[in-house]
Amino acid sequence: MKAVRIHGRGGPEHLVYEDIPQPQPGPGEVLVRVYAAGVIAPELTWDETYVTSKGVSRPLPIPGHDVTGVVEAVGAGVSEPNVGTAVYGLTAFDRDGSAAEYMLALPDELTQKPLLLDYVQAAAVPLTALTVWQALFEHGSLMAGQKLLIHGAAGGVGVFAVQLAHWTGAYVIGTSSERNENFLYDLGVNEVIDYTRIRFEDAIQEVDMVLDMVGGDTLDRSWQVLKKGGVLISVANPPSVEEAKAHGVRSVWFIVEPNRLQLHQIGELIDAGKIRPVIDTVFPLSQARQAYEQGAKGHTRGKIVLRVKD
Numbered sequence: 483m484k485a486v487r488i489h490g491r492g493g494p495e496h497l498v499y500e501d502i503p504q505p506q507p508g509p510g511e512v513l514v515r516v517y518a519a520g521v522i523a524p525e526l527t528w529d530e531t532y533v534t535s536k537g538v539s540r541p542l543p544i545p546g547h548d549v550t551g552v553v554e555a556v557g558a559g560v561s562e563p564n565v566g567t568a569v570y571g572l573t574a575f576d577r578d579g580s581a582a583e584y585m586l587a588l589p590d591e592l593t594q595k596p597l598l599l600d601y602v603q604a605a606a607v608p609l610t611a612l613t614v615w616q617a618l619f620e621h622g623s624l625m626a627g628q629k630l631l632i633h634g635a636a637g638g639v640g641v642f643a644v645q646l647a648h649w650t651g652a653y654v655i656g657t658s659s660e661r662n663e664n665f666l667y668d669l670g671v672n673e674v675i676d677y678t679r680i681r682f683e684d685a686i687q688e689v690d691m692v693l694d695m696v697g698g699d700t701l702d703r704s705w706q707v708l709k710k711g712g713v714l715i716s717v718a719n720p721p722s723v724e725e726a727k728a729h730g731v732r733s734v735w736f737i738v739e740p741n742r743l744q745l746h747q748i749g750e751l752i753d754a755g756k757i758r759p760v761i762d763t764v765f766p767l768s769q770a771r772q773a774y775e776q777g778a779k780g781h782t783r784g785k786i787v788l789r790v791k792d
Contacts (some may be wrong), residue, residue, distance in 0.1 A: 485582030509578035518605035519580035520548025523777025606785035626651025726792035760784030
């Protein structure tokens with residue numbers, strides 16, 4: 483089968499499109515015929531990409547953990563999903579990923595693909611939507627009427643953050659450049675702050691939650707806009723525990739985890755027309771290097787996706 487493998491630590495220049503043996507499902511595993519895969523640009527720098535959960539080095543790993551496709555075969559002990567089911571999911575980061583014609587997954591990483599989405603659209607959902615779901619509801623306990631500031635609101639994670647927060651009934655503020663203003667209002671944001679012209683801390687105060695996808699100086703300046711008892715959640719860099727205590731707020735940093743039930747709930751919202759994926763660019767699998775190069779530049783609007791099967 484065709485696959486993309488990483489031939490050395492670093493950037494996209496180490497990605498090679500090549501022929502490798504097709505995997506076969508062992509007990510408790512599912513073989514997925516991959517139709518499309520989401521691009522997670524930072525994963526080329528993650529330790530989890532190169533080392534298993536038991537600390538064993540992984541030579542020539544396959545990137546990509548957003549997957550959508552059809553179940554081709556199942557191993558012993560797997561009762562669902564059934565062979566022939568159209569699925570989508572997020573798989574663990576320390577195993578080979580979805581930038582391949584076939585991949586292995588675990589049953590609890592997959593659920594039925596939303597009916598309203600084609601395979602390319604579905605590949606733009608799992609990691610980004612699950613990240614937001616876990617940030618807002620598990621770690622942040624977001625409720626209707628609360629005020630939320632989203633940094634990087636037009637990015638792959640940000641577009642789901644805007645939509646899910648709007649669906650919850652929160653007042654949503656997003657930082658972005660001017661070119662994304664109308665786009666974000668269409669997604670449901672209440673207020674857009676153009677970070678190229680305005681320092682967000684000069685424009686807003688007393689927010690209940692900050693969701694940060696940018697890190698660095700943006701994260702450091704976010705403490706001052708939170709109200710007492712608020713929460714700063716970052717998926718970019720670990721926030722300072724000392725700063726959180728000094729400002730009387732909580733800080734959270736986490737790594738998204740596969741979750742079949744949450745992904746099923748997200749799919750129901752998609753099929754009900756409440757939220758939708760946003761795709762920046764689609765590349766064929768053979769151009770994975772270019773896809774990851776584009777992702778590494780940042781400032782995408784939504785998700786970059788690899789089309790694996792036509």
